[in-house]
Amino acid sequence: MLELKSGERVNLANAGYVTIIKELGRGGQGIVYLVDLNGEQKALKWYLNPPGEAFYKNLLNNIRTGAPSEAFLWPEHVTARQNGSYGYVMALRPKNYYEFGNFLLAKVTFKSFTAMLAAAMKICNGFMMLHRFGYSYQDLNDGNFFIDPYTGDVLICDNDNVMPEGERSGILGKARYMAPEIVGGKMPNKYSDRFSLSVILFMLFYANHPFEGAKVVSCPCMTESFEKKFYGSEATFIFDPNDRSNRPVRGIHQNVIKRWGVFPAKLREVFTEQFSQEKLKNPQTRLIESQWEKVIAGIRDELVVCPHCKEETFVEIEGPEHKCINCGRDIDVSKYLLLGTRKQILTKGTKLYIDHDNIPDCQVVENTNDGKLLIKNISPEAWTVETPSGKIKSVNPNEFCPVKNGLVISFVGGNKGQIVEG
Numbered sequence: 001m002l003e004l005k006s007g008e009r010v011n012l013a014n015a016g017y018v019t020i021i022k023e024l025g026r027g028g029q030g031i032v033y034l035v036d037l038n039g040e041q042k043a044l045k046w047y048l049n050p051p052g053e054a055f056y057k058n059l060l061n062n063i064r065t066g067a068p069s070e071a072f073l074w075p076e077h078v079t080a081r082q083n084g085s086y087g088y089v090m091a092l093r094p095k096n097y098y099e100f101g102n103f104l105l106a107k108v109t110f111k112s113f114t115a116m117l118a119a120a121m122k123i124c125n126g127f128m129m130l131h132r133f134g135y136s137y138q139d140l141n142d143g144n145f146f147i148d149p150y151t152g153d154v155l156i157c158d159n160d161n162v163m164p165e166g167e168r169s170g171i172l173g174k175a176r177y178m179a180p181e182i183v184g185g186k187m188p189n190k191y192s193d194r195f196s197l198s199v200i201l202f203m204l205f206y207a208n209h210p211f212e213g214a215k216v217v218s219c220p221c222m223t224e225s226f227e228k229k230f231y232g233s234e235a236t237f238i239f240d241p242n243d244r245s246n247r248p249v250r251g252i253h254q255n256v257i258k259r260w261g262v263f264p265a266k267l268r269e270v271f272t273e274q275f276s277q278e279k280l281k282n283p284q285t286r287l288i289e290s291q292w293e294k295v296i297a298g299i300r301d302e303l304v305v306c307p308h309c310k311e312e313t314f315v316e317i318e319g320p321e322h323k324c325i326n327c328g329r330d331i332d333v334s335k336y337l338l339l340g341t342r343k344q345i346l347t348k349g350t351k352l353y354i355d356h357d358n359i360p361d362c363q364v365v366e367n368t369n370d371g372k373l374l375i376k377n378i379s380p381e382a383w384t385v386e387t388p389s390g391k392i393k394s395v396n397p398n399e400f401c402p403v404k405n406g407l408v409i410s411f412v413g414g415n416k417g418q419i420v421e422g
C-alpha cells in the first residue's frame with residue numbers, strides 16, 4: 001500500500017519524522033499530504049511511482065544546496081523509504097495563492113495590470129536565480145506557479161525535477177510548454193527553460209497559447225504525432241508575420257484576440273521575435289531572464305493611471321495617439337521622468353518603479369492648493385533633487401518633489417531621473 005493514513009509517521013532521511021494529518025490533493029505523480037513536523041504544519045509530496053536512486057540523491061543534493069530565492073517552495077527534507085515509496089517535505093502554500101492554470105481558465109483574475117506585471121517580473125527573477133545557481137528546471141508548466149492575484153507575488157512549486165544544468169531528470173516536461181527541440185528528442189537545459197519561460201509569459205499576458213491557432217483547431221484529434229508537429233517540428237507562432245496559417249480563431253482564442261492590442265507594441269515585437277522560426281531553431285539566441293526583466297520593466301513604464309477615469313491603461317509615449325483603453329479619452333503625456341532611455345509618464349495616481357525590485361518608489365499626486373503635480377517619495381530612502389541652477393534639496397520619505405522641468409532626482413543606487421515638461 002503506497003498511500004499513507006492520517007496519524008501515520010514517516011521517518012525523514014536524516015533525523016526526525018513527520019505525522020500525516022490529511023490528504024491535500026493528488027496528481028499524476030503523487031499525493032500531497034498535510035503533515036506535522038515538530039509542531040509545525042508542512043506539506044509532504046509522496047510519490048505513487050517512486051523515481052529511482054538518482055532522483056532521490058538529486059533531491060538530497062538540492063536540499064543541501066538550498067533554494068535559489070524565496071520564490072521557490074523548495075524541498076526541505078526527504079523522507080526515508082517506507083511502504084515502498086518516499087517523498088519530500090516543503091513549506092505549505094499560503095491560501096491567497098492560486099494555481100496559474102486557474103488564471104488561464106479565468107477562474108481567478110489579476111486585480112490589476114500592476115499585479116500581472118509584478119507576477120511576470122517575479123517569474124523572470126525566479127528563473128534567473130535558478131540558472132545562476134546552476135540548475136535547470138526541465139519541467140516548466142502552468143501547474144508550477146501559484147500567484148496572489150492582488151499583489152502578483154509568485155511561488156514556484158514542484159521543484160523536485162530541478163537538476164544541475166546538463167543532467168537530466170528523465171522528465172521531459174509537459175508538451176505544450178516544451179521547447180521544439182525537446183519535443184524533437186533533445187535534452188532539456190537552460191535554453192529550453194527559456195523557451196518555456198517565454199510561453200509562460202505569453203500566457204500570463206494574453207491567456208492563450210502562442211502556438212495554438214487555426215492549425216491546432218483544425219486537427220481532428222490530438223495524437224502524439226500531431227503534438228510533435230504542432231509543438232515541435234512545425235510549431236508556428238499564431239502571429240508569425242511570415243506565415244498566416246496558424247492565426248487565432250474567433251470564438252476560440254478570444255483572450256489573445258482581445259488582449260493583443262491592449263499591451264504595448266514593444267511586447268508584441270519581443271514575442272514575435274522570440275517565437276520566430278529563427279529563434280525556435282536556435283535555442284542559444286533566446287532572450288535571457290534579465291533581458292526579459294528589462295522588457296517587462298519597459299512595459300511597466302508605459303502603465304499609467306488615467307487622470308479622467310482613474311483606471312490603469314497602457315500609454316505609448318512615442319505612439320501616434322494616447323487614448324485610455326477604458327474611457328477612450330486623451331491622456332497628457334507631456335510630463336515624464338527621464339531615466340536614461342526610459343520615460344515614465346507622470347499622471348495623477350501613477351506609481352513609478354525606479355529599480356527592478358517590484359516595489360514602487362514614487363507616486364504622482366496632485367497639490368490640492370493649485371492642482372499642480374508632485375512626485376511623492378514612497379521609498380524608504382531620501383532622494384536629493386538638483387535644480388537647473390544647481391541648488392540641492394533633499395526629499396525624505398513621504399515628502400514631495402514638484403513636477404518642474406529640469407529638476408534632477410538622484411535615487412538610491414545611483415539612478416538619476418530628470419523631470420521633463422514638454
Ligand SMILES: [Zn+2]
Pocket residue numbers: 306307308309310311313324325326327328329
Ligand atoms: Zn480613462
